[in-house]
Every structure is written in C-alpha cells, then in structure tokens.
Amino acid sequence: MANNPFQDVAIVATYNTQQARRLEGQDDLSLLSEVIQSLLEQSQLNAEDIDGINISSAVWDLKPREALSMLGGQDRWCGNEFMGIAAVIEAASAIITGQAETIMIACSQAGEYSHSGATAPWTRPSHEFSECFGLYTAAEFALCAQRHMAIYGTPASALAEVAATIRSNGHHHPQAQFYGKGLVSAEQVLASRMVCSPFHLLDCCITSEGAGGLIITTAERARDMDAQAVFIVGAGTDRQGMSYTRAPIWDQCGHVGQRAAKRAFKQAQLQPQDIDVCEFYDPFSFEIIRQFEAFGFCQPGEGADFISDGRIAIDGEFPVATNGGLLSFSHAGTLQMLQKVIVAYEQLSGKMPKPLQVKKANTAMATNGGSGALFCDVMLFANEAITS
Amino acid sequence: MSTWGKSMASPTENAFNTLPEPRPSRLTAPHWDGCKQGKLLAQNCQSCFQYVFPPQPFCPHCITDSLIWQSCTGRGRIYSFTEIHRGQTPAFETPYIAAIIALDEGWHMLSNIIASSVDELSIDQSVKVTFVERGESTIPCFTPA
Ligand SMILES: [Zn+2]
Numbered sequence: 001m002a003n004n005p006f007q008d009v010a011i012v013a014t015y016n017t018q019q020a021r022r023l024e025g026q027d028d029l030s031l032l033s034e035v036i037q038s039l040l041e042q043s044q045l046n047a048e049d050i051d052g053i054n055i056s057s058a059v060w061d062l063k064p065r066e067a068l069s070m071l072g073g074q075d076r077w078c079g080n081e082f083m084g085i086a087a088v089i090e091a092a093s094a095i096i097t098g099q100a101e102t103i104m105i106a107c108s109q110a111g112e113y114s115h116s117g118a119t120a121p122w123t124r125p126s127h128e129f130s131e132c133f134g135l136y137t138a139a140e141f142a143l144c145a146q147r148h149m150a151i152y153g154t155p156a157s158a159l160a161e162v163a164a165t166i167r168s169n170g171h172h173h174p175q176a177q178f179y180g181k182g183l184v185s186a187e188q189v190l191a192s193r194m195v196c197s198p199f200h201l202l203d204c205c206i207t208s209e210g211a212g213g214l215i216i217t218t219a220e221r222a223r224d225m226d227a228q229a230v231f232i233v234g235a236g237t238d239r240q241g242m243s244y245t246r247a248p249i250w251d252q253c254g255h256v257g258q259r260a261a262k263r264a265f266k267q268a269q270l271q272p273q274d275i276d277v278c279e280f281y282d283p284f285s286f287e288i289i290r291q292f293e294a295f296g297f298c299q300p301g302e303g304a305d306f307i308s309d310g311r312i313a314i315d316g317e318f319p320v321a322t323n324g325g326l327l328s329f330s331h332a333g334t335l336q337m338l339q340k341v342i343v344a345y346e347q348l349s350g351k352m353p354k355p356l357q358v359k360k361a362n363t364a365m366a367t368n369g370g371s372g373a374l375f376c377d378v379m380l381f382a383n384e385a386i387t388s
Numbered sequence: 389m390s391t392w393g394k395s396m397a398s399p400t401e402n403a404f405n406t407l408p409e410p411r412p413s414r415l416t417a418p419h420w421d422g423c424k425q426g427k428l429l430a431q432n433c434q435s436c437f438q439y440v441f442p443p444q445p446f447c448p449h450c451i452t453d454s455l456i457w458q459s460c461t462g463r464g465r466i467y468s469f470t471e472i473h474r475g476q477t478p479a480f481e482t483p484y485i486a487a488i489i490a491l492d493e494g495w496h497m498l499s500n501i502i503a504s505s506v507d508e509l510s511i512d513q514s515v516k517v518t519f520v521e522r523g524e525s526t527i528p529c530f531t532p533a
Contacts, residue, residue: 130418143470147467196471
C-alpha cells in the first residue's frame with residue numbers, strides 16, 4: 001500500500017487521572033471533567049475546536065450522545081464504538097473521510113463495586129451455556145492457558161515471569177494503582193493464592209477506578225499545533241462473536257488478532273521485529289505469551305521461551321505493558337482499553353516516568369481483547385509518519 | 389426512570405446465594421428439555437452433517453435451514469479444564485472444576501466435571517455425561533469415564 005490514510009491522523013494529547021481501587025469523593029462524571037479540562041489545556045484548544053467526541057462513563061452509563069451537551073450543544077461528529085482501540089479506529093476513520101477534524105475520546109469509571117463476595121459484575125456472563133457452570137472471565141481465559149500449557153509444555157513459571165515484569169512496572173508509575181507497592185518477583189506470583197488454575201491472584205487483572213482520554217486530529221493540524229504528535233500507522237480488529245457465550249476453544253480462538261495484526265503490519269509496512277514498545281492487553285499473564293505467538297513475533301508454542309531472560313522488561317527487546325497494565329496500573333470500565341493507546345503515545349512522545357521510559361521508542365503496538373474474550377483489536381503507532 | 393445514569397440497584401442477594409439456572413429461549417429449550425429426560429441434545433445439520441452448539445437459527449457451516457435436534461452419546465474428552473477456587477458467586481461451593489468437553493460427535497460445550505480430586509484429571513481424558521438436578525432445571529455435567 002503506497003499511501004496509508006491512517007498516517008494522516010495523529011494523537012496530539014493524552015491524559016490519565018490518578019488510578020486507584022477506589023477514588024474517594026469522586027464519581028465518573030467528576031473524573032471526566034478533569035480529563036476534558038486537562039486535554040483542552042494541554043492541546044491549547046478550545047471546546048469549539050473539538051468537532052467530534054466519543055465520551056462515555058461506566059457507572060452513570062453516560063453515552064456519547066448525552067456527553068455532547070457537556071461541551072456545549074454545537075454540531076459535532078459523535079462516535080458510537082465503546083471499546084478503546086476500536087473507538088480510536090472509528091474516530092480516525094471519521095477524520096480520514098473528512099467527517100471531523102479534531103476528536104476527543106474519553107471514558108471513566110468510579111463508584112461501583114458493591115458486592116465484594118462475588119466476582120466483579122461485568123465478568124459474570126449471563127449466557128445460559130456458561131453461567132450455569134460457574135464460568136467467569138478469569139476461568140474462560142484459564143481454559144485457554146491450560147490448553148496451551150498441555151499442548152506446548154508452557155510452564156507456570158513463564159506466566160509468573162510475565163506477571164512479575166508487568167506488576168513491577170506499575171510500582172514505578174505514580175498514577176498506577178500499585179505505585180510504590182514494591183517490585184514483584186515470579187516467586188511471589190506463584191505463591192499467591194489460586195483463583196482458577198493456572199492463574200494465581202497475581203496473574204489476574206485488578207479492579208480500579210479512574211478516567212482518561214486523548215485528542216486525535218489531522219497530521220496537518222497537528223503540525224500547526226506544535227504539539228507532540230504520534231501517528232497511527234496501522235490498525236485492525238478481529239471479532240469471533242460475543243464474549244463468554246460459548247466455549248473458548250483454543251484451536252479456534254488461540255490465534256485471535258492474527259488477521260488484524262497482519263493487516264495492520266501491512267498498512268504500516270512494518271514487521272513484528274520493528275516494534276519498540278508492546279502495549280499488549282494483559283487481562284491475564286498468559287495473554288502476553290499468546291500474543292507474541294499470534295502476532296508472529298515467535299512461532300506457536302515458543303512464547304514461554306520468547307518472554308524469558310528479560311526480553312519483555314523495560315530495557316529488553318520487546319517491553320510489554322510498560323505502565324503496569326491491567327495487572328498493576330488500572331482496570332476500570334472500558335478505560336483500560338483506551339489506556340493501551342494512551343501509554344503508547346506517552347512512550348513515543350517521551351512522556352513516561354523516567355524508570356519506565358523505553359529508550360529509542362519510535363514504534364509501538366497496542367492491543368485490546370484476548371483469546372477468552374473472542375476478540376482482539378490492534379493498533380500500530382510511529383512518532384513519524386511512515387511514507388513511501 | 390431517568391435516562392441519565394443507569395439504575396444503581398444491586399442484583400438481589402438471592403441472585404448471589406442461589407446457583408444459576410438456565411433461562412431457555414425458543415432456540416435453546418430443546419437442549420434443556422433433553423437434559424430433563426436424561427439426553428444430551430445438540431443440533432445436527434441434515435445438509436452438511438456437522439453438529440452445531442450452542443444452538444443457532446440456521447447452520448453456520450453451510451448456511452442452510454437444515455438443523456434438527458439429535459441425541460448424542462454423552463461421551464467425550466476433556467479439551468481443557470480449570471479448578472476454580474474463587475467462585476462465580478458465593479452460591480458455588482469451591483473448589484469446583486469447569487471444563488470444555490469435546491464430544492465424540494465433534495462438538496464442544498462448557499460444563500463441570502464431578503471428580504473426587506482434580507489430580508485425577510488430565511486433558512484428553514475420557515468423560516461421560518451425568519445429569520444433575522438444579523431447582524426446576526437439569527444441568528449436564530461430566531464424570532471420568
Ligand atoms: Zn450445514
């Protein structure tokens with residue numbers, strides 16, 4: 001592809017609030033207010049300059065169309081897609097096709113979690129062919145990991161190394177839920193209580209409150225703004241149907257995201273080995289191993305070896321989930337999906353906290369979803385448009 | 389009810405203290421009715437002869453309206469399993485075993501395995517169906533064969 005239209009779109013500002021298990025005195029609307037004001041201030045834009053939005057919240061169930069009135073009632077493009085990367089693809093497509101020029105995407109969640117006795121409400125499927133058997137998100141992903149471990153001999157220690165690496169990143173990020181809570185070792189992961197085999201507690205994502213957002217615009221406008229621009233250079237989505245409604249059969253869902261990644265790499269004229277930062281979705285440690293295989297960084301079954309020896313650490317060849325990810329930074333509503341894009345921007349624009357800044361970060365890959373969820377979306381970024 | 393913000397009402401305590409029962413639809417009722425009669429039913433396509441589960445309105449393999457309900461042997465193998473220590477809700481007595489069963493007829497389903505210890509289970513092991521009463525419903529579970 002000689003000319004990839006995605007490269008005419010750039011991210012020019014991102015913002016995260018503090019992330020925490022509970023943000024006392026906050027609700028998801030107060031957090032959105034902080035995000036919107038901060039994004040406008042950072043980008044030196046006025047609300048009138050934003051001619052498209054996709055703003056939503058989890059607890060209030062604020063829909064983008066309702067959110068329009070929060071920025072004044074002027075005519076604007078309005079997004080519908082609620083999931084991070086997919087929402088950015090939708091907005092970028094609107095910009096490429098001339099429907100809008102500058103779009104703000106933001107989401108938040110605060111003020112939920114009333115039933116600590118049960119798994120978090122959204123992780124419980126209501127589908128009759130999974131609910132009756134006591135399945136929930138972690139168990140669905142565990143069924144994928146167990147099959148991989150049986151086929152390829154993937155050891156639990158490899159999962160633990162992934163979890164330890166990502167959780168230790170979160171220790172260094174001031175906005176992370178687990179900031180300053182200490183570095184985590186693989187031994188600690190393996191010693192934590194079992195949730196559903198093979199996942200120990202520290203292999204699993206946390207639950208959080210928080211908000212975040214970003215502004216994307218045309219590459220041309222980005223240059224005029226003198227903002228730090230990070231370009232979208234490729235993207236794709238793979239969906240296999242509704243999550244948690246049927247058995248996650250490894251032979252059918254283990255590769256999910258492969259088609260999307262192939263298309264994204266082709267658009268970007270990049271290969272897996274060209275990626276400097278891997279902001280892979282990490283609901284459970286095993287998913288990092290899976291994605292390296294599915295996206296072609298290594299062969300099927302080689303993921304456990306691939307992630308070893310510090311290769312996925314900040315100073316490694318392919319650093320993953322550099323802000324601490326869903327295991328340590330935050331896991332709030334659908335925000336955590338957007339946060340994969342936000343951290344990719346922060347890495348490529350040199351805005352990460354010092355211990356987490358990847359040196360020579362010129363390209364990044366962000367992903368959402370996973371095997372157990374039957375979908376995977378990917379997006380590639382570069383700090384310069386790749387032209388040919 | 390306000391359109392601004394969803395209801396903050398929590399699920400009733402009852403929802404957490406009672407094991408979930410299926411809520412059959414027109415599409416799925418034959419499967420659950422079969423369980424009550426001690427039969428494991430799945431859809432089979434009379435055009436391409438593939439099995440279809442969970443139930444679909446038409447065959448997703450050959451896109452024809454040729455699905456009929458067929459009784460299966462209830463025998464299969466463990467495709468994957470997980471021992472669950474944190475239950476879906478407090479109604480589930482932990483630990484319990486959730487699994488994907490690969491049925492001999494070539495279709496897959498999620499279920500529970502009833503076994504004295506998880507240590508006696510392995511992937512690809514043979515299992516057979518057993519039906520467990522739950523409230524008004526009957527749930528298909530599996531035991532080592
Ligand atoms: Zn057919």
